[in-house]
Amino acid sequence: MHYHRNAKTNVCQRQAIKESSDSSRKLAKIYKISHVTAAKWKKAEHTEDKSHRPNTIHYAVPQEFWKIVKKARENTKLPLDDLLIQLANYIPNLKRGNLYRILVHYQLNKLTEKERHEIKKFKQYPPGYIHIDCFYLPKINGIRWYCYLAVDRATRLLFLRVYPKKDKFSAADFLVQALGFYPFRIHTILTDNGKEFTNLRQSNFGRVGKTPAIFEIICELAGIDYRKTKYHHPWTNGMAERMVRTIKDHTIKLETYETLEIAAVSILQFQDTHNFKSRLRVLGYKTPYQATMEWFIKEPKYFLKNPNELLTIR
Secondary structure, three states, rough: OOOOOOOOOOOOHHHHHHHHOOOOHHHHHHOOOOOHHHHHHHHOOOOOOOOOOOOOOOOOOHHOOOOOOOHHHHOOOOOHHHHHHOOOOOOOHHHHHHHHHHHHHOOOOOOOOOHHHHHOOOOOOOOEEEEEEEEEOEEOOEEEEEEEEEEOOOOOEEEEEOOOOOHHHHHHHEEEEEEEHOOOOOOEEEEOOOOOOOOOOOEEOOOOOOOHHHEEEEEEEEOOEEEOOOEEEEEEEHHHHHHHHHHHHHHHHOOOOHHHHHHHHHHHHHHHHHHOOEEEEOOOEHHHHHHHHHHHHHHHHHHHOHHHHHHHOO
């Protein structure tokens, strides 16, 4: 039995009041309650508190989308944060909190031991498998800049650069700088199908691109296996998507910037914080720099230069 938090009587007392022939004022003195409360329970049809639950509950996420969340969780077995990244662009007002409550509603907030073993993990590669993505900075004085990021799958080593445009020339320049930044040979790159990265099979005014973009040409010249996500499935580049969210949470969502230049400096400072100070659970609570040095000592054949040179370009 659940009582109202300010209740002065219990069910037994209410039943006694209901069956008593004494007046409400006399009962009020006996049970040390007001005569109004005593009168209420004498006339009441039942002895339980009424529910305070509203007749109509308004949800931030419309209930017609709940089954999508249920199906996505059952099919992918993704953790809460990764599931949010997948669905946030497709379900209105979806946040971490209400996503968790929807999972609780369907009793899917915890995975069973069997389901945990069935979860597909990223295939392990040596250093050089790079996830690349691009995101925009908030408009300041009516102008917007864009940030390109690259993150290595094995070491989580992060590289960032900010550009005034999101086009094929910015993407190509970023790739050239990334090739110079990483101390190991880049053997594979994964991006989405943005026009800044690829031109093949892209539709533009009714014409389908047949010639590669500059980004693709550089990959071919460098002997890099260039891979793209499946169309309309950007979450398959989940590592880059997750890194975008982490960067935003620690920079543009945390502070307000007066100029784009200050915002760009803050973004680039996060690169050093992540690479040299952030101890990541996936790396055994080592920093990306420490993980890179371990790979260098263990498998120097993958490296073009000593990772210690990263300290000189901070």
